[in-house]
Structures are given as C-alpha cells and as structure tokens.
Amino acid sequence: MSDDKFDVIVVGAGPAGSACAYSLAKEGKSVLLLERGNTAGSKNVSGGRLYTYALELLEPGMYQRAPLQRKIVREQVMLLNKASATTIDYFNPAYGENVPNSYSVVRAELDEWFAGEVEAAGGMVACGVLVDGLIEENGKIVGIKSGEEEMRADVVVAADGVNSFMGQKAGLFPDVQAHAVGVGVKETIELPDSVISQRFGVSDDAGAARVAIGCTEGISGGAFLYTNKGSISLGIVFNPEQAGRQKRPIQEIFQDFKMHPAIQALIAGGTTIEYGAHLVPEMGYHGIQKRLYRDGMLVVGDAAQFGINTGTIIRGMDLAIVSGLAAARAILKSKSTAETGPLYMKQLEELLILANERAYKNFHNILQLPRIFGTYPNLANEVMQFLFTVDGKTPKPMFKGLLDVVKNHASFGQLAADGWKAYRNV
Amino acid sequence: MSIKRLSPEEALALDKFSVDEGTPHILIDKAICTTCTAKPCLVVCPARLYRLNDGQVSFEFAGCLECGTCRTVCQAKGITSWTYPRASFGVSFRTS
Numbered sequence: 165m166s167d168d169k170f171d172v173i174v175v176g177a178g179p180a181g182s183a184c185a186y187s188l189a190k191e192g193k194s195v196l197l198l199e200r201g202n203t204a205g206s207k208n209v210s211g212g213r214l215y216t217y218a219l220e221l222l223e224p225g226m227y228q229r230a231p232l233q234r235k236i237v238r239e240q241v242m243l244l245n246k247a248s249a250t251t252i253d254y255f256n257p258a259y260g261e262n263v264p265n266s267y268s269v270v271r272a273e274l275d276e277w278f279a280g281e282v283e284a285a286g287g288m289v290a291c292g293v294l295v296d297g298l299i300e301e302n303g304k305i306v307g308i309k310s311g312e313e314e315m316r317a318d319v320v321v322a323a324d325g326v327n328s329f330m331g332q333k334a335g336l337f338p339d340v341q342a343h344a345v346g347v348g349v350k351e352t353i354e355l356p357d358s359v360i361s362q363r364f365g366v367s368d369d370a371g372a373a374r375v376a377i378g379c380t381e382g383i384s385g386g387a388f389l390y391t392n393k394g395s396i397s398l399g400i401v402f403n404p405e406q407a408g409r410q411k412r413p414i415q416e417i418f419q420d421f422k423m424h425p426a427i428q429a430l431i432a433g434g435t436t437i438e439y440g441a442h443l444v445p446e447m448g449y450h451g452i453q454k455r456l457y458r459d460g461m462l463v464v465g466d467a468a469q470f471g472i473n474t475g476t477i478i479r480g481m482d483l484a485i486v487s488g489l490a491a492a493r494a495i496l497k498s499k500s501t502a503e504t505g506p507l508y509m510k511q512l513e514e515l516l517i518l519a520n521e522r523a524y525k526n527f528h529n530i531l532q533l534p535r536i537f538g539t540y541p542n543l544a545n546e547v548m549q550f551l552f553t554v555d556g557k558t559p560k561p562m563f564k565g566l567l568d569v570v571k572n573h574a575s576f577g578q579l580a581a582d583g584w585k586a587y588r589n590v
Numbered sequence: 591m592s593i594k595r596l597s598p599e600e601a602l603a604l605d606k607f608s609v610d611e612g613t614p615h616i617l618i619d620k621a622i623c624t625t626c627t628a629k630p631c632l633v634v635c636p637a638r639l640y641r642l643n644d645g646q647v648s649f650e651f652a653g654c655l656e657c658g659t660c661r662t663v664c665q666a667k668g669i670t671s672w673t674y675p676r677a678s679f680g681v682s683f684r685t686s
Contacts (some may be wrong), residue, residue, distance in 0.1 A: 202652040202678055209686040253621040272684050310677075327658045329673075341645060349636045351601070352685040395685060408630025408663040413638050419595045431593050439601035440686035441636035442653040443662070445631070 173317040180465025181323030182278035183488030189287035200294040205275025209440035218482035231273040234371025235264035243541040244378035246507035249426035262467040268390040303458035328467035336455040342405040346446040350399030353434040378541025379421040445471035449525035457505030526589035543573040598638035602653040609677035613650040617671040623647035626666035
C-alpha cells in the first residue's frame with residue numbers, strides 16, 4: 165500500500181492548513197489536504213481581517229489573486245453606553261498603498277480559493293472528509309483515520325482549528341478551557357457597496373474596521389465591524405466563562421448591540437443573510453499550547469492557539485498562515501521525522517511568530533480589567549455629554565464638572581489601580 | 591428590507607444546514623444536567639439550543655453552529671459526547 169502513502173497529510177483547509185500544504189506542494193512534496201466541510205471555508209467563521217504581510221511571506225504578490233474584500237484604511241474604536249457612542253476614527257490612506265496593510269475577508273471565499281491554490285500547486289485536496297483518529301505506531305504518528313478508512317503519511321499536520329481534537333488525540337494538550345477562548349457571534353449584513361462606501365467615507369475598494377467596547381453587559385469582550393464588498397460583518401466576542409455566570413443569552417446581548425442607535429446608523433436598510441459563531445484563542449502568548457509537536461505530527465494555526473489581541477489589533481489568520489509556512493519549511497528541511505518538531509519551533513522563531521506573541525504577552529491581563537467593558541465606556545460617553553451639552557443653565561465649572569463625572573463611575577483608587585495594572589502589563 | 595432584532599430561530603433560519611437525522615453529534619445526560627446549578631450552556635450557546643423546560647435541560651442539535659462553546663463551559667460534565675457532525679452534515683457557512 166506504499167502508493168497510498170503521502171509525504172504529508174494536512175488536517176483542515178483553513179489558512180494554516182492551506183498555507184502549509186501549498187508551500188509543500190510547490191516544493192514537490194506529495195500532500196493530501198483534508199477538510200471536513202463540503203467546501204473549504206464552509207465550517208469557518210471569522211471577523212474577519214487578514215494582515216497582508218502573511219500572504220506576502222508565503223509568496224510575494226499572492227494576495228493580488230486572492231478574493232480579498234476591502235483594503236482597510238480606516239481604523240475605528242468605539243466606546244458605547246446604552247444610548248450614545250464615542251468613536252475614534254483613524255484614517256490613513258497609506259494603509260491602502262503598495263502592499264496594503266490589511267484586508268477584510270469572507271472565509272467561505274478566501275478558504276476555497278486557498279485550497280484551490282493548493283490543488284494548482286500539485287497538492288491533493290479532499291473535502292467532506294472528517295478525520296476522527298490518528299494512526300500511531302511505535303510511539304509515532306504515521307497517519308489518520310476517517311471512519312473505516314486509514315491514510316498514511318510521514319508527517320500529519322494538525323490544522324484542525326481552535327477545538328483541535330487531533331492535538332488532543334495525540335496527547336499533546338487537554339481540551340480547550342473556557343477562560344482561554346472567546347466565543348464570537350456574527351451576522352453578515354448585506355448592503356449595496358455604494359452605501360457602505362458612503363457611510364464609512366471610503367472608496368469602493370477601501371474599507372473600515374471597527375472595534376467596540378461597552379456592549380457586552382460588562383462581560384470581558386468586545387464587538388467588531390468589518391466592511392466587505394456588498395456586506396458588513398458585525399459581531400461580538402465574549403469570554404465564555406464570564407458569559408456563563410450571568411443570565412442573558414449572548415445572542416440576545418448581540419441583538420441589543422445590533423439595534424443600538426449608533427450601530428443602526430451604519431447598517432440601516434441592510435439585510436442579515438447569515439448568522440455564525442466560532443471560538444477564538446484569546447490568551448495570546450500565554451495561551452499557546454506548550455507542546456506543538458511529537459514524532460510525526462505538527463500543530464499549526466488556531467489549533468496551536470496562536471492569537472494576538474491588543475484591543476486595537478486582532479490577529480489570527482496571519483499567524484495561522486505563517487505557522488503553516490513554518491511547518492512546511494521544517495518538513496522540507498528535516499531528514500527524519502524526529503527532527504521536524506524541533507525545526508518547526510525554530511521556524512516559529514525565525515518567522516517571528518513567537519517574537520510577535522511575546523511583544524504583547526501580558527496584554528491579556530489588561531483586557532481582563534472588569535471596568536474596561538462597562539465603567540470606562542460609560543465614563544467616556546458622560547464626559548462627552550458634559551463637554552457638548554448646552555442647555556442655557558449655569559454650567560458647572562469645567563474642572564469640577566469633569567471630576568464629578570469621573571467620581572460617578574470610579575474612585576481614584578480604582579483608577580490608579582487599573583492604570584498601574586495596565587502600565588505594568590504593556 | 592430592514593434590520594430587525596432576530597430571535598435565535600430567525601437567525602438560524604438564514605443558515606444552511608444538512609441535518610444528520612437521528613445521529614446527534616452532541617449528547618447530554620439530563621440527569622447530570624439537573625444536578626448542575628450553574629447551567630452556563632443556557633446562555634453561552636450562540637444558537638440557544640440548550641433550553642430549560644420544567645427544570646430539565648433539553649438540547650436540540652439540529653441548529654448547532656459547531657463552535658464548541660458549550661463543551662468548554664460544561665463543568666458538571668452533562669455533555670457526555672461532543673464531536674463534529676459526520677462529514678457532509680451540519681452547518682455550511684456561505685458568507686462568514
């Protein structure tokens with residue numbers, strides 16, 4: 165049965181798996197890319213935005229043939245309270261020049277294209293195949309099982325996403341922990357391109373990305389909005405552990421957010437065409453699985469829990485692509501499967517994934533400060549209300565007025581404690 | 591058309607599902623769920639497929655978005671089995 169043996173089997177045709185399979189196929193390796201969805205991307209949901217450098221690293225110019233949505237030139241941060249919103253809008257057209265900084269993406273399109281690239285490079289892609297087991301011989305992973313079928317390879321790459329049952333079955337790590345992930349819910353809202361461009365002040369090929377806090381009922385988490393071609397992706401990511409301790413269904417909290425007047429102004433006239441949900445790694449550097457390989461197996465992308473969230477930058481797909489590339493390079497360089505794992509770890513360093521993760525390694529602690537998700541967004545909006553309201557009555561003196569607003573929300577002790585904690589973790 | 595609040599049922603009706611009739615990919619043990627006081631599944635499931643009827647937790651697998659959140663929050667281990675649906679079944683996202 166040696167004819168049936170592949171050099172590499174990649175489980176999961178998301179960005180990590182496809183990047184890995186593509187790099188290997190291009191170098192002449194026999195690669196089988198397996199995907200449980202009927203098409204690549206059909207089981208995936210993301211915000212989503214892809215930072216372009218990752219595709220450039222994989223192959224210069226590759227992004228130009230990818231089905232990307234709008235290049236993001238407007239970065240927005242929104243602080244909400246029940247009835248008002250304060251938005252910071254950073255417009256930088258340079259983000260759209262040369263190789264643009266980032267693009268909004270729709271995964272059903274992106275992932276299907278990516279898997280097609282693997283096929284064009286000579287790899288074999290099989291969709292509608294659920295991998296449910298691993299073949300282990302003499303302490304080594306030598307293939308996968310799908311129902312009654314067995315397929316063998318020198319190396320199995322687990323690119324099976326945040327729930328990574330492959331990594332668990334290989335004994336590399338335990339099941340996902342509620343505090344270490346976020347649950348994202350999202351609606352895709354159809355709107356004419358011209359309306360989107362007008363509302364967000366961009367041209368038809370450019371777009372806006374927005375993060376928002378103050379819309380999660382105090383639960384650690386935040387909302388996102390991405391402008392696509394002909395649609396807007398609108399969603400919220402919640403910490404499941406905290407969400408589980410309160411009484412309102414997250415789907416309902418998301419509906420409140422969607423109906424907020426400040427959000428309505430952006431999506432009015434649109435039609436929701438899809439509702440999705442997905443888990444995302446949320447712990448950054450500290451959340452990365454401690455063991456990412458064993459003889460015959462490597463773990464990449466969300467499965468490895470690569471992720472960065474600084475509050476303004478949310479990264480996952482780029483790290484997935486680069487980790488897939490790292491795995492491919494390690495496989496290409498190694499003379500035996502025993503070498504592959506250590507070489508993969510070396511590639512993660514060389515391709516700067518771990519350096520990027522380390523740079524923000526304690527940001528997760530800041531995003532755990534409870535007042536960030538309710539108190540401070542409320543405070544910001546009341547400060548604005550004080551600064552902009554004119555009613556003909558005698559105004560409070562400026563300094564006292566501001567002080568009163570602040571005191572209504574947090575004590576100076578709390579502010580100092582949060583400020584110190586933020587400073588210490590940056 | 592215009593934007594409106596969507597109930598979970600209305601939201602799920604927008605999605606494409608191929609239901610593996612008779613083969614639920616997630617199994618719960620209602621006896622264990624009855625002893626669980628926290629019941630986080632009732633609020634964290636994005637599809638709201640866990641419901642409480644007369645003190646008993648019921649679960650409907652047909653609208654599952656396959657995220658895995660219920661599994662991560664289930665402390666009492668009332669979820670006795672959680673796998674992805676068999677190949678070609680479950681949700682198929684088209685625009686996410």
